[in-house]
Amino acid sequence: MVHYIRFLRTPQCDASRKTVDVSAVVAVQTDLSDALLSQDIVLNADVVEANSPMKVLHSQSFQWQATSRALKFTIQCPGKYTSWPVRLHVTSRETQSAARLSEVPEILDIWSCDFLLSDKQRSEPIVERCLPISNNTTARIWEDIGESMARHIWDASLGFVMYFARALSSSPPSGVAALAALVKSSKVRKLKVLELGAGCGIVGIAFAQLVKCDMYLTDLEDAQEVLAKNIRCASLMAGSTLQAEILDWASGLEDSSNPNFDLILVSDCIYNPDSSLHLVEILRQLAARAPNTLTLVGFKRRHEADTVFFDRMRETNFDIVESTTIPLPHRPTDYDANTPTTEFYTYRHQRLSDPQR
Numbered sequence: 367m368v369h370y371i372r373f374l375r376t377p378q379c380d381a382s383r384k385t386v387d388v389s390a391v392v393a394v395q396t397d398l399s400d401a402l403l404s405q406d407i408v409l410n411a412d413v414v415e416a417n418s419p420m421k422v423l424h425s426q427s428f429q430w431q432a433t434s435r436a437l438k439f440t441i442q443c444p445g446k447y448t449s450w451p452v453r454l455h456v457t458s459r460e461t462q463s464a465a466r467l468s469e470v471p472e473i474l475d476i477w478s479c480d481f482l483l484s485d486k487q488r489s490e491p492i493v494e495r496c497l498p499i500s501n502n503t504t505a506r507i508w509e510d511i512g513e514s515m516a517r518h519i520w521d522a523s524l525g526f527v528m529y530f531a532r533a534l535s536s537s538p539p540s541g542v543a544a545l546a547a548l549v550k551s552s553k554v555r556k557l558k559v560l561e562l563g564a565g566c567g568i569v570g571i572a573f574a575q576l577v578k579c580d581m582y583l584t585d586l587e588d589a590q591e592v593l594a595k596n597i598r599c600a601s602l603m604a605g606s607t608l609q610a611e612i613l614d615w616a617s618g619l620e621d622s623s624n625p626n627f628d629l630i631l632v633s634d635c636i637y638n639p640d641s642s643l644h645l646v647e648i649l650r651q652l653a654a655r656a657p658n659t660l661t662l663v664g665f666k667r668r669h670e671a672d673t674v675f676f677d678r679m680r681e682t683n684f685d686i687v688e689s690t691t692i693p694l695p696h697r698p699t700d701y702d703a704n705t706p707t708t709e710f711y712t713y714r715h716q717r718l719s720d721p722q723r
Contacts, residue, residue: 367401367694367699367706368397368470368472368474368524368694368706369394369396369403369472369473369474369697370396370397370473370474370476370519371393371394371409371456371457371458371474371476372392372393372395372399373390373391373392373456373476373478373491373493374392374436375389375391375438376390376478376488376489376490376493376511377389377478377481377488377489378486378488378489379481379482379485379486379487379488380485381448381483381485382445383445384445385442385443385444385445386445386448386484386485387441387442387443388413388440388441388443388452388454388483389438389439390439390454390456390478391436391437391438391439392409392436392437392456392476393434393437394409394434397518398520402435403432403473403697404433404699405432405699406429406430406432407429407459407460408427408429408430408459409427409428409429409457410425410426410457410458411425411427411439411454411455411456412424412425412455412456412457413443413452413483414454414455415450415451415452416453417451419453419455423444423447423452424441424442424447425441426439426441441454448484449482449484450483451483452480452481452482453477453478453480453481454477454478454489455475455476455477456475457475458473458475460472461473461474461475464695465496465498468498468502469695470498470524470527470694472697473697474495474497475495475496476494477493477495477496478493478494479492479493479494479508491510491512492508492592492595493509493511494508494509495507495508495509495519497524497527497568499527499530499531499572499575499576500531500535501534501575501576505568505572505575506596506600506601507566507568507571507596507599508592508595508599509566510592516563516566516588517588517589518565520565520634520666521634521706521708522633522634522664522665523569523634524695524708525666525692525694526568526572526631526633526664526708527568527569529545529662529664529690529692529708530545530572530573533545533549534549534576539690540688540690541689541690541710542690543688544712545629545712548628548660549577556578556580556606557577557578557628557629558579558625558626558627558628558629559573559580559581559582559629559630559631560581560630560631561581561633562584562613562632562645562648562649563584563632563645564583564584564610564633565585565633566589566592567583567593567596568596569631569633569664570582570583570631571596571597571600571608574600574602574606574607575600575601575603577606578603578604578605579607579629580606580607580625581607581608581609582610582625582627583597583608583610584611584613585610585613586612586613586614587612590610590612594610597609597610615647615648618647618648618651619651619652626655626656626659627652627656627659628658628660629659629660629661629662630649630652630659630660630661630662631664632645632649632662632664632665633665634664634665634666635663635665636663636665636672636674636675637668637669637672639674642675643674643678646678646682647682649682649715650682650684653684653715657717658714660687660712660713660714661684661713661714662710662711662712662713663710664708664709664710665709666706666707666708666709667707676711683715683716683717684713684716685713685714685715686711686712687712687714689712691707691708692708692710693705693706693707694708
């Protein structure tokens, strides 16, 4: 199971004559915060200069225990750094090892936003994740620390990053051939790509950093602020563009001027039977405009009700072109011995008038 270091309480400063103490409360949880890491690990907390994040002003290690529900810690920074703009980075040795290998880690580290080393200062409730992707760049993704479903990273998005790496490799394996062929065509013409239910945008942004495309990130209004921030931070492939738009699946497509898309990305969006039906209808409307559109659905199976989406896709004449599973990074425990996977299904719409049918 992938775990995420999270701030239960964002960094806060308390100043004295000789030191500025930075305190925070963290937990190591799953993507939906429904389980905690049940192993002992060492966490490293670094106070870094905000404008030079590799410059560590003060560092300290703390023990997360298998029985922990939360870990409160305090770092005493020398008073000479008073009023400096800083960030707090909490990571693990395992995470740092994965980063050096440009691999998706078993435990995702966390970066606070900037704050001043001054008395009673506290960082804002938004944090950054830095995820290595396959062209030796990093996807920098901001997410909220609250309980919003739309504004944080889910496991399937990590699987997508691994899927993209396979599709862009020199010898793409089975299960990713359709995307690999589409990516190859981007060398001749720029792709138009749509992400539905983008959340904080990690999947679409990672793709736009890897492949030249015009990427449209869509979600409800609730996600637009964090999407805008992540668009500003993206390091795009030369020629790529990003834009965010509001799209409510229940309302359908209203703007007939929307472009015909080469690729539609759907990551961890089929957790609710009602919204799954709306999602399929949106995909049907998009396919009616561009029948050759490739739709790539990735998700982590969580409920029996997930089958509602696949049943409706079949009823709506979407054919599975290929499928594959990708194991997620995993730390086996007594309670979680099986390696979790992300399932991927590549669809094309088959029109009823097609003589093959």
